[in-house]
Amino acid sequence: MATKLVQLPLIAYHVCLSVPRIPNSLRTQRRVPSANPWSKYTRFKHHPFVCGPICTIKVENQGMGLLEEDEDTIPRTKAKLYQAVEGINRGVFGVSSAKTAEIKGLVEQLEFQNPTENPAFNLEKVNGCWKVIYSTITILGSKRTKLGLRDFITLGDFFQQISVDEGKAVNVIEFSALGLNLMKGQLTIEATFDIASASRVNINYSSSSITPEQLMNVFRKNYELLLSIFNPDGWLEITYVDDTMRIGRDDKGNIFILERSADIFVN
Structure with a gap:
């Protein structure tokens, strides 16, 4: 049995979530992004733009090892x-x-x-x-x-x-x-x-x-x-x-x- 991390499709969440309106008074208080905007988000699961949860599923290895990609396979x-x-x-x-x-x-x-x-x-x-x-x-x-x-x-x-x-x-x-x-x-x-x-x-x-x-x-x-x-x-x-x-x-x-x-x- 091989284990893979699967990100649920984002498009399904875009139709359910609305983007809050930002008051004009706050529009000038934008934060300058860091050189690596992803650095503080580990494995993307806490990033605000990742709408869907990450879940773990097990996929059965069928027949010819199609899902086994390790170097030592x-x-x-x-x-x-x-x-x-x-x-x-x-x-x-x-x-x-x-x-x-x-x-x-x-x-x-x-x-x-x-x-x-x-x-x-x-x-x-x-x-x-x-x-x-x-x-x-x-x-x-x-x-x-x-x-x-x-x-x-x-x-x-x-x-x-x-x-x-x-x-x-x-x-x-x-x-x-x-x-x-x-x-x-x-x-x-x-x-x-x-x-x-x-x-x-x-x-x-x-x-x-x-x-x-x-x-x-x-x-x-x-x-x-x-x-x-x-x-x-x-x-x-x-x-x-x-x-x-x-x-x-x-x-x-x-x-x-x-x-x-x-x-x-x-x-």
Whole structure:
């Protein structure tokens, strides 16, 4: 809830109040105004020309933070968003509808206050390595069972390396196979991109691979299913980006939240 001071419209009072007639004998006794005629009236509420009372009303913050204008609004909203996505494994195995609504509301507040105008024309902001901290991509039910993601395979971090100079993006999804002496591996998906509008880029799938070979053998039977989940082919709208956080929405209706990472991965 945001609080605002509202001066009731003056015109309504002008029709109700009359100006007293000043006797001629007093007309020559005018006081010379000070250099700052407002200096003795604090916040205008005691000034004789302010006819209406000042009242305080509370206006509900609806949806996208339209009334929040404090300088620290973005850092506070980002802190709330980090707290909201904590402990939900990036949402990949689903979250409650209440949690989804909470995250979506915070995302919309940040999107409304995006500090980077025309982000697709300022791609230096997105260059480098990012880690996915939340997305609406989910692996549920039979898909999760087929991919062995209930007990046998554990998902690790999701990274995205963007090279603006090459027009190239590399997505890396890390895995651990518990039945193979805790072997670790990764799915790597390479794609190219080009600017479609001031905020949108087109993404074209190039290639993919799973390393090491033992992990590829685990996924081979359901490789197309795995690729269909993480394939970035389509378009991506960059709806928010600053020095540490990026938010995007794709043509499939998914939301992605990423934080800048210092990690460097090797393909």
